[in-house]
Amino acid sequence: MAEMRLRSLDTMEKAELLRQVQMHQFAMHDLGLYLDTHPTDETALEHFMQHRAACEQASEVYVRRFGALKMEQVGAENGWAAWSNTPFPWEKEAN
Amino acid sequence: MFQYEKALQYPVKIARPNAKLAKAIISQLGGPNGETGAALRYLNQRYTMPLREVQGILTDIGTEEQLHRCYLLGVKHSARHLSVSASSANLCGLFRYLDRADLVFCYNATLGCSASAAHFDVQRIQFHLPVHPMQPEMS
Numbered sequence: 001m002a003e004m005r006l007r008s009l010d011t012m013e014k015a016e017l018l019r020q021v022q023m024h025q026f027a028m029h030d031l032g033l034y035l036d037t038h039p040t041d042e043t044a045l046e047h048f049m050q051h052r053a054a055c056e057q058a059s060e061v062y063v064r065r066f067g068a069l070k071m072e073q074v075g076a077e078n079g080w081a082a083w084s085n086t087p088f089p090w091e092k093e094a095n
Numbered sequence: 096m097f098q099y100e101k102a103l104q105y106p107v108k109i110a111r112p113n114a115k116l117a118k119a120i121i122s123q124l125g126g127p128n129g130e131t132g133a134a135l136r137y138l139n140q141r142y143t144m145p146l147r148e149v150q151g152i153l154t155d156i157g158t159e160e161q162l163h164r165c166y167l168l169g170v171k172h173s174a175r176h177l178s179v180s181a182s183s184a185n186l187c188g189l190f191r192y193l194d195r196a197d198l199v200f201c202y203n204a205t206l207g208c209s210a211s212a213a214h215f216d217v218q219r220i221q222f223h224l225p226v227h228p229m230q231p232e233m234s
Contacts, residue, residue: 018102026104029159036152070100089103090169 009061017062021069024055097158104162107169117174124167127214134160135215
């Protein structure tokens with residue numbers, strides 16, 4: 001199952017793959033707000049963990065294929081420009 | 096405390112530019128009900144919030160408001176392409192607003208009302224809890 005997901009992440013287009021990351025981040029954030037006031041809700045925690053795992057997997061593939069989303073993900077192999085010269089979200093090329 | 100990611104949680108894509116709508120959206124940046132005020136209020140209220148889990152919530156939602164500001168600024172950035180030659184009254188009004196740097200935080204783009212620091216002010220949260228978990232022992 002995890003392998004299938006990984007394979008499909010590898011064939012996704014850039015925007016589609018980024019949307020996966022964004023989707024899981026959004027779900028994590030929302031569940032996080034709920035868990036702030038319901039810290040012992042195990043079902044919510046389980047959902048959080050599922051989205052966290054999926055988010056990590058998607059962003060790992062995204063960073064490997066299309067470059068870093070945050071500074072700490074910059075790898076030596078692509079050079080600094082692969083981080084600093086890619087468009088910001090408010091630029092047309094980023095969307 | 097804060098890091099940034101070079102992506103939004105959801106992309107800003109303007110399919111059909113709408114000056115009237117843009118004006119309303121941009122007005123959400125400043126003013127008493129704007130995202131900037133909300134972000135600053137939540138992040139400042141953390142320090143007088145006695146319950147640690149609510150300090151966490153205030154940090155979470157204050158951070159979220161910063162993201163909302165990025166959406167609004169993204170919309171504003173897209174609106175710079177709107178051409179005056181398309182010349183509706185609305186477009187002209189929008190450009191009058193966009194051209195004025197002092198109205199970046201304006202909360203009524205039609206009337207040109209600027210936000211003031213008073214909108215960002217924080218009222219001390221008063222809590223009336225019988226026993227406070229984080230209250231230091233009185234000696």
